[in-house]
Every structure is written in C-alpha cells, then in structure tokens.
Amino acid sequence: xxxxxxxxxxxxxxxxxxxxxxxxxxxxxxxxxxxxxxxxxxxxxxxxxxxxxxxxxxxxxxxxxxxxxxxxxxxxxxxxxxxxxxxxxxxxxxxxxxxxxxxxxxxxxxxxxxxxxxxxxxxxxxxxxxxxxxxxxxxxxxxxxxxxxxxxxxxxxxxxxxxxxxxxxxxxxxxxxxxxxxxxxxxxxxxxxxxxxxxxxxxxxxxxxxxxxxxxxxxxxxxxxxxxxxxxxxxxxxxxxxxxxxxxxxxxxxxxxxxxxxxxxxxxxxxxxxxxxxxxxxxxxxxxxxxxxxxxxxxxxxxxxxxxxxxxxxxxxxxxxxxxxxxxxxxxxxxxxxxxxxxxxxxxxxxxxxxxxxxxxxxxxxxxxxxxxxxxxxxxxxxxx
Amino acid sequence: xxxxxxxxxxxxxxxxxxxxxxxxxxxxxxxxxxxxxxxxxxxxxxxxxxxxxxxxxxxxxxxxxxxxxxxxxxxxxxxxxxxxxxxxxxxxxxxxxxxxxxxxxxxxxxxxxxxxxxxxxxxxxxxxxxxxxxxxxxxxxxxxxxxxxxxxxxxxxxxxxxxxxxxxxxxxxxxxxxxxxxxxxxxxxxxxxxxxxxxxxxxxxxxxxxxxxxxxxxxxxxxxxxxxxxxxxxxxxxxxxxxxxxxxxxxxxxxxxxxxxxxxxxxxxxxxxxxxxxxxxxxx
Ligand code: SF4
Numbered sequence: 071x072x073x074x075x076x077x078x079x080x081x082x083x084x085x086x087x088x089x090x091x092x093x094x095x096x097x098x099x100x101x102x103x104x105x106x107x108x109x110x111x112x113x114x115x116x117x118x119x120x121x122x123x124x125x126x127x128x129x130x131x132x133x134x135x136x137x138x139x140x141x142x143x144x145x146x147x148x149x150x151x152x153x154x155x156x157x158x159x160x161x162x163x164x165x166x167x168x169x170x171x172x173x174x175x176x177x178x179x180x181x182x183x184x185x186x187x188x189x190x191x192x193x194x195x196x197x198x199x200x201x202x203x204x205x206x207x208x209x210x211x212x213x214x215x216x217x218x219x220x221x222x223x224x225x226x227x228x229x230x231x232x233x234x235x236x237x238x239x240x241x242x243x244x245x246x247x248x249x250x251x252x253x254x255x256x257x258x259x260x261x262x263x264x265x266x267x268x269x270x271x272x273x274x275x276x277x278x279x280x281x282x283x284x285x286x287x288x289x290x291x292x293x294x295x296x297x298x299x300x301x302x303x304x305x306x307x308x309x310x311x312x313x314x315x316x317x318x319x320x321x322x323x324x325x326x327x328x329x330x331x332x333x334x335x336x337x338x339x340x341x342x343x344x345x346x347x348x349x350x351x352x353x354x355x356x357x358x359x360x361x362x363x364x365x366x367x368x369x370x371x372x373x374x375x376x377x378x379x380x381x382x383x384x385x386x387x388x389x390x391x392x393x394x395x396x397x398x399x400x401x402x403x404x405x406x407x408x409x410x411x412x413x414x415x416x417x418x419x420x421x422x423x424x425x426x427x428x429x430x431x432x433x434x435x436x437x438x439x440x441x442x443x444x445x446x447x448x449x450x451x452x453x454x455x
Numbered sequence: 456x457x458x459x460x461x462x463x464x465x466x467x468x469x470x471x472x473x474x475x476x477x478x479x480x481x482x483x484x485x486x487x488x489x490x491x492x493x494x495x496x497x498x499x500x501x502x503x504x505x506x507x508x509x510x511x512x513x514x515x516x517x518x519x520x521x522x523x524x525x526x527x528x529x530x531x532x533x534x535x536x537x538x539x540x541x542x543x544x545x546x547x548x549x550x551x552x553x554x555x556x557x558x559x560x561x562x563x564x565x566x567x568x569x570x571x572x573x574x575x576x577x578x579x580x581x582x583x584x585x586x587x588x589x590x591x592x593x594x595x596x597x598x599x600x601x602x603x604x605x606x607x608x609x610x611x612x613x614x615x616x617x618x619x620x621x622x623x624x625x626x627x628x629x630x631x632x633x634x635x636x637x638x639x640x641x642x643x644x645x646x647x648x649x650x651x652x653x654x655x656x657x658x659x660x661x662x663x664x665x666x667x668x669x670x671x672x673x674x675x676x677x678x679x680x681x682x683x684x685x686x687x688x689x690x691x692x693x694x695x696x697x698x699x700x701x702x703x704x705x706x707x708x709x710x711x712x713x714x715x716x717x718x719x720x721x722x723x724x725x726x727x728x729x730x731x732x733x734x735x736x737x738x739x
C-alpha cells in the first residue's frame with residue numbers, strides 16, 4: 071500500500087481550486103468537516119473524505135445543509151477547528167446557522183463555491199451572486215468576515231487566513247469562491263508546514279469560577295473555551311449576558327449585538343486584504359474580486375500596453391467592507407469600474423464609500439459565465455475615452 | 456420571609472438561574488428531576504456530560520443543568536450534538552427537547568441520527584403542543600384536539616414517535632410519563648449507559664396551554680389519566696404503541712447493541728486503510 075500523504079502536502083502541485091481549498095483547510099488545522107453534496111463545491115468534501123481518515127480528521131456527510139452547518143459547530147465547541155462547504159441553494163439553507171455562529175461566537179468557516187441562481191439556477195456555471203447574502207443572509211444585526219480567492223493558489227493561501235480570522239475574531243468567516251476558481255487548475259505551492267502561519271485555538275487559562283464565556287478580558291473578543299474543562303458553560307443563541315445566560319431585556323440586546331458588530335468593524339484594517347496595482351495617478355481602476363480579478367488583471371495589462379493609464383484593486387477581503395481603502399483609491403484615480411458576476415452588489419458598497427469623489431461605473435452580468443476580457447477592455451476604453 | 460431550602464440535586468442544577476421559566480404543574484421540571492437523579496445514580500463525571508437543547512419550553516432544559524450545555528436552534532440540536540459526540544468519544548451527549556422541536560422541525564435530523572446510531576441520548580418531552588409559542592398543533596397532537604392553529608380540532612394523523620425512531624434505527628427506545636418517575640429515572644439510567652442512539656419519549660402535561668384549551672383539567676388530571684391508562688409492555692412491537700384514547704403503552708421497547716457511528720466508521724477505515732488509519736479523537 072502506498073504511504074499516506076503528510077498532513078501538510080508540501081510541494082508544487084497542479085490542482086484545482088476546490089482541492090487547494092481542502093488542502094489549505096487541512097494545513098490550517100481543520101479536522102472536522104460536515105457537508106452535503108452540491109455542485110460545484112462537492113470536490114472539497116470528497117477530498118476531505120479521502121484525506122481525513124489518514125490524518126486523524128473526520129468528514130461526515132449530513133442529511134442536509136441545515137445539519138451540515140451546525141454539526142461542525144458542535145465539533146468546534148469540543149475544541150477542534152471545523153468548517154462546512156456548499157454552493158448557492160445550500161448556502162441559503164445554512165443561513166440559520168450563520169446567525170447561530172455569530173451569536174455563539176463560534177470560530178467557524180463556511181465555504182461557498184458560488185454558482186448562478188436564484189433557486190436551482192444554472193448549476194456548474196459560475197456567479198458572484200451570494201456576496202450580499204454572505205453579509206446579510208441571516209436575520210438580525212451581526213458582522214461577518216468574507217474573503218474571495220482569484221486562483222487555486224489563493225484558494226490555498228486564503229482559506230488558511232479564513233481559519234486564522236475565525237479564531238481571532240470568533241465569527242462566521244466566509245470563503246466566497248466561485249465555480250470557475252473551484253474548477254480551474256493551476257500551480258499551487260504548498261509551503262513547508264513551518265512556513266504556514268496558523269493561529270491555533272486559544273482556550274481560556276482562567277479556572278472555573280473566574281471565567282465568564284462572554285466577558286471581555288482583553289481586546290474586543292471573549293476568550294474561547296471548550297467542553298470538559300470544568301467551566302460548566304452555558305452557550306445559547308438567545309441574547310445573553312457575560313456569563314452566557316439568557317438575558318431577556320433590551321439593554322442586554324444593545325450590549326451584546328453592538329459588541330458582536332464592533333469587534334469586526336473596529337478592526338477593519340487588521341482584517342482587510344486589498345491588492346492594488348498601478349492605481350496612483352491613474353485614469354481608471356478596476357475593482358473586482360474572485361475570478362473576475364484575473365480577468366481584470368488581463369484587461370488592465372492589455373489596455374496599459376495600448377497606453378491607457380489603468381490600475382486594479384482586488385478585494386481579497388470583501389466583508390467587512392473597507393470604506394477607507396475605497397476612498398484612497400478614489401483619491402488616486404479618475405474613474406472606478408466595479409466588475410462582478412452579478413447585477414450589482416459590491417458596486418453599491420463602493421458607491422456608498424466613495425460618494426461623489428469619482429464616477430463609479432459598473433460591469434456585471436447575471437452569472438452563468440465569467441465577464442469576458444473583451445467586454446472589460448471595452449469598458450476600460452469607454453470610461454477613459 | 457421565605458426560607459430557601461436546598462434540594463438534593465442542587466449541585467446538578469444552575470441554581471443561580473432559578474426560578475425557572477416553567478409553569479406550575481408543567482411536566483418538564485419533573486422529567487429534569489428524574490434526569491438529575493439518573494445522573495446521580497450513575498455517578499457520572501460531569502465534565503463528560505454535555506446537554507444540548509433546541510427551542511421551546513423543553514428546549515430550556517440545557518440552561519438549567521449544571522454541565523457544559525448548549526441551547527441551539529429549533530430542531531437542530533441533534534445535528535449539533537452529532538458533531539459534539541463524534542468529537543468527544545469519552546463524553547455522553549444528551550439532547551433534551553420537546554415534541555415539536557424533535558419530531559416536527561427536527562424530524563429529518565431525528566431519523567438520521569437514529570439511523571447512524573450516533574452515541575447520544577435523546578429525551579423528548581411530548582406534551583402534544585408547542586408551549587413556548589402559545590399552544591399550536593404538533594405532529595403528536597391527538598385527533599380532534601384543540602390547538603391555537605387547529606381551532607376546530609386537529610385533523611392530521613399523529614406520529615407514533617417510538618415507532619419512528621425504532622424504524623429509523625434507534626437502538627434503545629422507551630416511553631414513560633412524568634407520572635412514572637421511578638421507571639423514567641431507571642430508563643434514563645439505561646439510556647445514558649447505552650452505547651449508541653438511545654431515545655426516551657416522556658409524556659408530560661402542559662396544563663397552561665394544551666390542557667386548558669382542551670378542558671382536561673389540571674396537571675393532576677393528566678397524571679391520573681397516565682396512571683389509569685398505562686399499559687406496561689416492555690419489548691412491545693413499536694408498531695402497536697401508537698397513543699390511543701384510553702391506552703398508553705409504556706416501557707422499554709427496543710434495547711439492542713449495534714455498532715455506533717464511531718465504531719462503524721473506525722471498523723470500516725481499519726479494514727480499508729489498515730495501518731494508515733488515524734482515528735479522529737477530537738481535541739482531547
Ligand atoms: S407552556 Fe406548557 S410546556 Fe410550557 S412551561 Fe407552561 S406548562 Fe410547561
């Protein structure tokens with residue numbers, strides 16, 4: 071029998087984004103995945119099902135996405151790192167437990183390999199139509215973190231970031247892939263385990279009696295705990311006090327929900343990753359994310375060769391939305407184009423952030439296909455004419 | 456001045472959260488009393504007992520038991536508990552919730568948790584109604600009974616929950632009432648000791664909503680009914696235990712030892728992967 075792969079499969083690989091995502095999660099320390107099959111995300115869990123039994127992890131295929139999105143949270147509270155993986159229709163079902171993760175402050179990673187909707191839509195065809203759902207999909211006020219990768223390499227790199235952020239901020243962290251990135255093959259360099267920055271779970275060191283699960287001792291995030299440490303924790307999706315006990319009054323609601331939001335909104339600079347290129351004194355900057363950023367890179371390079379002073383901004387982090395970074399881009403360019411595979415989601419965030427500073431143009435479609443480089447080149451020409 | 460007396464099982468309850476939310480005469484508290492006594496009898500290591508609830512009057516149980524406990528979402532406690540149980544092979548995970556939570560919104564999770572024979576104990580308090588939301592019809596509301604959403608009487612067929620769980624693969628299935636406290640406590644002891652999916656349906660009065668609306672009197676009247684209509688049939692074929700007017704079949708219906716989800720998983724992986732298999736041990 072062939073030898074087992076090492077836990078971190080260091081080396082240069084030619085794999086697709088879904089597999090890179092799975093390997094990245096493993097490298098980040100994820101050892102429990104609950105999922106439900108749905109195209110085009112299924113290869114992620116299929117890969118986990120194969121890999122986990124040899125590295126002491128466990129994958130379980132649940133009866134639906136409602137179950138898949140809470141089962142792993144049970145594992146997380148036992149002390150392990152966990153995640154779930156899905157696509158559009160399954161993402162809709164998971165919203166209940168996005169809210170739960172926000173309320174319980176479960177360090178949790180949700181991967182959404184986006185496909186064209188609404189409803190069953192156009193399975194296996196790409197889209198970026200779930201960006202607002204990621205932000206607002208569950209009821210109530212809360213904040214989440216969402217990253218979007220543009221290549222198989224970024225699938226590996228940034229799923230690790232997702233896990234680290236979920237540990238640091240204890241909130242739902244979304245990995246907003248899309249069908250194209252998920253199924254695109256590319257070179258993926260997996261570094262040596264020692265070279266991968268992994269934030270391990272930090273459980274409280276306070277003894278029972280001196281610890282409250284939702285009290286802020288330092289910083290803006292409560293100290294995590296796991297079952298069996300003697301703290302006799304009670305964790306509830308009801309509005310709760312610092313002890314974790316239900317607190318059925320408006321003051322407790324104000325305190326808790328404001329804290330759930332501010333722990334993210336106060337740390338935008340720490341969370342936000344935005345990659346810019348050639349934005350200084352430019353005539354136009356194309357703002358995009360996910361696979362659309364690859365197209366933007368090509369379109370901008372092509373138009374630059376033709377003498378157009380164009381730049382790019384790739385939003386690796388979509389949520390929390392970095393208004394300040396948008397203002398900075400606006401201050402350095404004459405036009406902004408927001409390109410995304412939907413009929414206008416993040417473009418409205420950009421417009422809100424930059425106000426009237428510069429014209430914000432939109433290039434999108436209803437999903438089902440990526441935005442063609444020709445269309446994007448045309449748009450860049452049009453706005454710089 | 457009222458003197459506050461202590462209770463023998465105080466240590467197992469979050470006394471700092473008392474008074475609890477349950478109405479006078481409600482059977483949920485009685486079932487909890489049986490549960491704490493079962494824990495005591497078993498001398499369980501409380502660091503290795505975790506209680507998970509869904510939503511509803513019974514769903515509040517997790518908040519009163521003094522162990523690591525989780526109050527999750529409506530119907531999904533079983534799925535949360537599956538992840539927790541798999542990750543804590545040395546712990547006992549208990550799901551404590553009501554009939555609406557477990558048999559209606561959680562029905563899909565119930566059949567699959569039973570099918571997988573996940574190592575957990577489920578205590579399902581059946582009071583024939585949704586208490587927390589004001590007395591709506593549930594899958595267990597008897598024929599013609601009034602509920603706020605069946606103002607002219609229930610017209611749906613009702614679930615025979617033990618049969619559902621047994622047919623789905625549950626390896627320990629019992630039914631008792633909150634009148635039968637000794638038997639219920641003993642059943643809880645057996646269920647907690649049982650490796651695999653153990654399930655107890657606990658018939659219980661909701662005097663505030665179900666009984667008042669159906670003019671069934673006070674809780675004590677239902678207790679009397681439980682006493683008079685009880686027919687104890689251990690090992691009964693669960694197809695015959697549907698709740699009918701005048702006859703309440705109780706007992707331990709199923710008690711078989713089959714591989715738990717974890718055991719089946721490990722056996723399969725050892726066979727397929729041999730030395731390469733590394734068992735999942737959670738975080739320890
Ligand atoms: S409403 Fe019914 S079930 Fe709920 S606490 Fe009151 S008596 Fe018990």
